[in-house]
Structure formats: C-alpha cells, structure tokens
Amino acid sequence: MRLLPSLLLVVLVSTAASAQSGGAADPHTLRTGRAFEAARKQGSLALHNFLVGMPKGADLHVHLSGAVYAESWIRAAGEDGLCIDPAALDFAKPVSGKCVKGEIAAADLLNQTQAPAAQGLYDKLINAFSMRSFVAYQGWSGHDQFFSTFDHFGGTDKRHTGEWIDEIVSRAAAQNEQYVELMDTPPFGHAAELGHTLGWNTNMADLRKKLLDGGLDEEVSAAKERIDSALVLRDKLEHCSTPEAAPACKVQVRFIYQILRGAPPEQVFAQTLLGFEAISKLPEFVGINFVQPEDGHISMTDYTLQMHMLDYLHSVYPSVHITLHAGELAPGMVPPEGLRFHIRQAVDLGHAERIGHGVDVMYEDNPEALLKELATKHIMVEINLTSNDGILGIKGLTGEHAHPLPYYRKAGVPVALSTDDEGVSRIDLTHEYTRAAEEYSLSYADLKQMARTGMEHDFLPGKSLWAQADKFTAPVSACRTQVLGAEKPAAACKTFLDSSEKATAQWEQERRFREFEAKW
Numbered sequence: 001m002r003l004l005p006s007l008l009l010v011v012l013v014s015t016a017a018s019a020q021s022g023g024a025a026d027p028h029t030l031r032t033g034r035a036f037e038a039a040r041k042q043g044s045l046a047l048h049n050f051l052v053g054m055p056k057g058a059d060l061h062v063h064l065s066g067a068v069y070a071e072s073w074i075r076a077a078g079e080d081g082l083c084i085d086p087a088a089l090d091f092a093k094p095v096s097g098k099c100v101k102g103e104i105a106a107a108d109l110l111n112q113t114q115a116p117a118a119q120g121l122y123d124k125l126i127n128a129f130s131m132r133s134f135v136a137y138q139g140w141s142g143h144d145q146f147f148s149t150f151d152h153f154g155g156t157d158k159r160h161t162g163e164w165i166d167e168i169v170s171r172a173a174a175q176n177e178q179y180v181e182l183m184d185t186p187p188f189g190h191a192a193e194l195g196h197t198l199g200w201n202t203n204m205a206d207l208r209k210k211l212l213d214g215g216l217d218e219e220v221s222a223a224k225e226r227i228d229s230a231l232v233l234r235d236k237l238e239h240c241s242t243p244e245a246a247p248a249c250k251v252q253v254r255f256i257y258q259i260l261r262g263a264p265p266e267q268v269f270a271q272t273l274l275g276f277e278a279i280s281k282l283p284e285f286v287g288i289n290f291v292q293p294e295d296g297h298i299s300m301t302d303y304t305l306q307m308h309m310l311d312y313l314h315s316v317y318p319s320v321h322i323t324l325h326a327g328e329l330a331p332g333m334v335p336p337e338g339l340r341f342h343i344r345q346a347v348d349l350g351h352a353e354r355i356g357h358g359v360d361v362m363y364e365d366n367p368e369a370l371l372k373e374l375a376t377k378h379i380m381v382e383i384n385l386t387s388n389d390g391i392l393g394i395k396g397l398t399g400e401h402a403h404p405l406p407y408y409r410k411a412g413v414p415v416a417l418s419t420d421d422e423g424v425s426r427i428d429l430t431h432e433y434t435r436a437a438e439e440y441s442l443s444y445a446d447l448k449q450m451a452r453t454g455m456e457h458d459f460l461p462g463k464s465l466w467a468q469a470d471k472f473t474a475p476v477s478a479c480r481t482q483v484l485g486a487e488k489p490a491a492a493c494k495t496f497l498d499s500s501e502k503a504t505a506q507w508e509q510e511r512r513f514r515e516f517e518a519k520w
Contacts, residue, residue, distance in 0.1 A: 028517040029445055035520040036437075036444035044434060051433045053519075054447065055512035058179040058454035059172065059418050059429055060323075061356050061382035063258075063291070065150065066421025067182070068164045070129035073153040074122065076160045077106035084109060086121055089128040091155040129153045130424050131390050142390045143333070147293055149424050158226065162233025169234070169251040171422075175430045176512060178251060179458055179505055183289055185258040186223035186278065188271045191216050192263075195270030204269065204312045211270055217277045227255065227284050252505065254286040254459065256323065261290040261306060262298045269309050276317040286459035287321035289356065294328045300338055307349035314351045321459040323382070324350050327364070328357035330392040331400050339363035344370055347379060354457055356382045359394045361404050371411035378469045380414040380457040385435050386427050387420035396439060405440055414470045416454035448513070455506050462500025465507055476503075485511030 039050040077084070082091045083099035084106050092103060099105050104121070112118040127133050129152050134145050165182070172180055194214045201207040231253070235241070240249040257275035261268060272288070279285045290306065293299060310322060326346035329339055339360045346352040355374070358381045364370050374381070383405055388394040393401050408415050417432045419425070436442050436450075452472045456464055467474045474480060479493035485507055489497065497504045 028514070029448060032517045032520045033444040040437065044438065047437060048430060048434045051437070051447075052174075052430050053176055053516060054433065055451060055509055055516055056175060056177045056417075056429055056433065056454075057451040057509050058181070058416070058458050059177060060181050060354065060380075060416060060454055060458060061384060061418035061420055062168070062180055062182055063421050064161075064164060064168070064182040064184045064255075065153075066424045067168045067419065069167070069423040069426070070126040070132075070153065072164070072167055072423075073129055073156060074106060074110065074125055076156040076163070078110045079107075079160075080157050082106050082155060084121070084125070086124075088152075089125055090152045093155065125152075130426050132426050134390075143293070143295075143392065146387075146391045146421075146424060159229075159233075161226065161230035163237065165230055165234045165253060166237045166248065169253060170238070170246065170248040171428055172251045173247040175428060176516070177429060178508060178512070179254075179455065179460070180251065181254050181256050181286065181459065183256040183258045183291065185260065185291075186226060187219055188274055190219050191270040191274040192267045195266040196264075198266065200264070200266040200269070204309065207266075207269060208273055208313075208316070211273055212277075216270060216274055219274055220278045220281055223257075223278050223285070224282055227282070231284070252460075255284050256459075257285050257288045258291045259288065260292055261294075261302075262292040262296045264298070265302060265305055265309075268302070268306055272309055272313060276313050276320050279320045280317055286461075287323050287353075289323050290325055294325055294342065295333050295338075300334060303342060304345060304349070307345045310350040322350060322352050323354035323356060323459075324352040325356040326350075326352065326358060327355065327360040328388075328392070329360045330394055331360075331363065333392070336363070340365045344373075347373065347377070352379065353459075354380045354382055357384060357388065358382075358408070359388050359392060359404060362407060367407075368411075371407065371413055374408075375412040375414075378414060378457075380416060380453060381408055382418045383408075383415050383432075383436075384418055384420040385432055385439070386425045390425060403440075405436075409446075414453045414457060416450050416457065418454075452506075452509065455502075455509050458502065458505070460502040460505055462502040462504075463496075465497075465500075465503040465510075479507075483514075485509075485514050487511075 036050055039046040077091050081094060083094050083103040085092050085103055109118055109121060113122050129149050131145060134142065136142055168180060168182065194211055194216055198207065198210055238246040238248045257279055259268065259272050259275055275288045279288060314322065324346040327343040329342065331339065341364060343355055343358055343361055343364055346355060361367055361370060385403065388403060394403050396402055397406065405415065417429065417436055419427060419429050419432060422428055433447055437447060449472065453470060456466065456470060465475050465479065466472055467476050475484065476496060478496040479489060482489050482493050497507055
C-alpha cells in the first residue's frame with residue numbers, strides 16, 4: 001500500500017471535496033468561510049466559538065449510555081439509593097436497605113463533597129466512568145479504559161432513560177444540532193433464553209421460525225414501553241408543547257437497535273431477529289447495529305458468521321436499515337489478516353448503508369477498490385475522531401496509525417462527524433468539528449458538506465431533498481425554484497416536503513444555514 005505524502009494528500013482532498021460539492025461555493029458560504037478562516041487564525045478557542053452555532057444537522061453515531069456524563073450517573077445513583085464501592089469504583093445495591101461495610105451511600109457522598117475525602121472519591125468515580133485524566137500505562141490501554149467504563153456506571157434504574165435523552169438533546173440543541181440517532185439495547189432476556197434453549201442451527205430460516213413460534217417477538221412490547229415512557233419523561237422535562245418549551249424540544253430523536261456481538265451465535269441471532277422484528281413494528285427504531293469491541297475473541301472469530309446472519313435477515317426484512325461498526329481496529333490490535341475484510345463484508349454481506357468508524361480501511365484487501373465501492377454505493381462512514389484516538393490511537397495524517405479521513409474524502413466517500421460516546425470521552429460534537437478543522441485543514445465548506453451529508457444519510461423515512469445523492473447543489477424539481485429553507489415554500493414543494501420526514505429535516509437544516517450565514 002503506497003501512502004501519499006501528507007501535504008499532497010491535503011491538496012488532493014480539498015480539490016476532491018470542491019468537485020464533490022459542485023465546485024465554487026455560493027456567496028453566503030464564501031462569506032461565512034472567510035469569517036471561519038479569521039476565527040481559525042485567532043486559535044482554537046475562537047474556532048470553537050465560531051463552530052458552536054454552526055448548524056451540524058445530525059449525530060448519527062452515538063450510544064445512549066455512553067453519551068451521559070459521569071456526574072449524571074452519580075446523581076441518579078443517589079436518587080436510586082445505591083451504594084458506592086470505593087475500591088471497585090462502581091455502584092452496588094444496598095443489602096436490606098443498607099450499604100455494607102466499606103461502602104458509602106451515593107446520596108451521602110453527594111451531600112458530603114465539601115469534605116476533601118468525599119470530593120476525592122467523587123473525582124475518582126468520574127475518572128473511572130470516563131476518559132478524564134486517563135494516561136495509558138503498562139497493561140492498561142485507552143481501549144481497556146474506554147470499554148471498562150460501562151461496567152462501572154451500570155446499575156441505575158431504567159426510569160432515568162428519559163432524563164438521559166433530555167441531557168443528550170439539550171446538549172445537542174445548544175450546538176445547533178437538530179437530529180440524533182441513539183443506539184440502545186432494549187430488553188432481550190427472553191430472546192436470549194430461547195436462543196440458548198434451541199441452540200445454534202445453520203438453517204437460519206428454520207431457527208427463525210422456531211424462535212418466533214417460541215414467542216420471541218413478545219419482547220417487542222417491552223421495547224415500546226421503555227421508549228414510550230422515556231419520551232414522555234423527556235417531553236415533560238423540556239415542557240414540550242407548552243409556551244415554556246425548551247429549545248431541546250426541536251431536536252428529533254430516533255433509535256438504533258443495538259446487538260451484542262460478543263455472545264454465542266444462538267444469542268446473537270435471536271437478539272438480531274428480535275431487533276429486526278422491533279424495527280419493523282416500532283417507528284421510533286430506524287435501524288440496527290452490532291456493538292461491543294470488534295477485537296474481542298467472539299467478535300473476531302464469528303464476524304463472517306454474523307454478517308451471514310444479517311445477509312439472511314435482510315432478505316426477510318429488506319426495509320430495515322443497517323449501520324455497522326466495522327473496521328474499528330488498528331495495526332497490532334489483531335493479527336494482520338484480521339484487518340483485511342471487516343468493512344467489505346459489512347457492505348457485501350451485512351448490507352450496511354453506513355459504516356461506523358472504518359479506521360482500518362487502508363489495511364483491507366484492495367483498499368482502492370473498496371473505497372470506490374463505498375463511494376459508488378453512497379455508503380456513508382461515521383467519523384469519530386476523539387473516540388478513534390482514545391481507543392485505538394488512530395489520529396493525524398502520518399504513520400501507520402494515521403486516520404483514513406483524508407482517503408475517504410479523496411475517494412468521494414460520504415462522511416459525517418459524530419461523537420460515539422460523548423459522555424465517556426468528555427466531548428461534544430462541536431469539539432469534533434473543531435478537531436476536524438484543525439487536524440485535517442478542513443474549510444467551512446468542507447464542514448458544511450459533512451453536516452449536509454449526515455442529514456442525507458439519516459434513517460428518517462422519505463425521499464431526500466436533493467436531486468442527486470450526496471450532491472448538494474440542486475434540490476428536487478418540486479423545490480428547485482424555492483429559496484432553500486424558506487418558511488412558506490410554494491404548493492408543489494410543500495406537498496413534497498409533507499410526504500418526506502427526511503426532506504423536511506433537510507429543509508430545516510437549510511433554514512438554519514441561511515440564518516447562521518446571515519450573521520457574517
């Protein structure tokens with residue numbers, strides 16, 4: 001694999017991006033771009049301040065639990081009457097209503113943080129629940145720290161889910177985001193039990209029938225109850241549909257059904273089938289994804305098998321959207337042969353419409369052909385810069401651990417920035433935009449292209465506002481004579497927008513761009 005010199009690569013990327021977005025930018029984008037460059041010259045803080053208000057559209061790769069900040073987990077533990085193990089730095093349920101010796105009630109900790117010892121424990125909890133203050137040491141990497149956090153902050157009551165959604169969308173609204181797809185794992189205990197009882201069967205059609213005959217889809221109602229109650233609480237907290245409605249009410253939320261890939265095949269198949277059933281019946285769920293570390297033993301040994309599961313289930317449920325964690329691997333993490341096929345199989349077998357991370361793309365067999373396939377099929381890559389750095393050590397433009405973002409852009413592959421786990425990483429989406437601009441010399445037009453790309457590839461139902469996929473130069477014919485984002489589009493355009501949630505959201509994004517760019 002021959003790598004281009006980093007400076008030449010930046011030039012090629014900029015040229016490709018200009019061609020991809022239709023050449024010369026409109027006057028509003030150019031004027032705003034000059035203000036962006038002026039902010040860049042002033043430094044990171046000025047650039048961040050500029051980008052906070054930029055319309056960012058969607059965050060399409062965000063885990064619900066990982067997006068919650070550690071402080072919120074500790075507060076919830078106090079409200080739930082949980083105990084804290086100071087040694088393990090995690091939560092425990094009280095025994096007979098009391099914390100066992102050595103533990104401290106979370107509520108007491110919160111009440112005592114004026115004392116240095118209590119504040120010290122509070123700080124240790126935040127560090128254990130996140131990447132804050134983490135420095136890798138022998139035998140414990142950023143990968144280890146990141147994935148261990150989820151075990152530390154587990155155990156709080158699911159009644160807080162609406163609060164977590166409110167936290168995420170409130171943060172999104174403050175950064176001019178308008179749509180998020182939250183990855184979540186609904187209850188699947190009955191599905192797992194059925195899978196273990198039946199065992200693995202390579203005849204997937206037969207296994208599907210037996211699982212459904214066993215009542216697997218009964219848990220769809222549990223997923224609905226959980227999401228419905230959470231969304232009701234979210235609306236209540238934000239005073240939606242009242243004169244006091246918070247800005248967060250305007251952030252649309254949909255859910256991606258998470259599948260735990262690090263389980264035996266009979267459980268993975270059962271849970272995946274349950275996910276396809278749930279997505280087919282519940283409009284709040286718009287797609288499916290496999291989660292857990294991709295370098296795990298089962299994740300690696302069963303990867304191809306799991307892609308065949310998706311291949312079969314896609315044939316039964318062709319309308320279910322699929323986005324997959326694929327290529328979240330780095331050299332040295334797995335044997336070289338483990339880097340050679342995950343993204344390609346996610347696309348060719350797993351029918352992925354979007355790829356999460358995709359950082360090992362240049363180590364796949366024939367990466368140039370793979371990049372061309374991704375571009376031709378308009379398969380978007382969800383770019384998570386801080387997560388890739390913290391977990392994999394993937395960053396920058398040079399070395400074997402360089403980030404492939406410039407290669408994706410040079411090849412015309414659609415890309416959009418996302419946060420992955422903003423609570424664990426202690427970031428937000430504006431941080432990712434700032435980092436992308438600084439580390440990869442991206443312009444305002446480049447970032448605007450990425451923001452539009454995210455809305456183009458969300459899983460909202462309906463046709464796109466744009467006449468050609470990933471070309472944001474001309475809308476569909478019904479809206480071609482309109483000012484994009486106008487409050488009162490003409491009849492034909494309004495009829496089209498009313499028929500498509502996706503196009504309506506894109507129209508709103510254009511309104512926000514007009515409003516933002518008018519400032520400069």
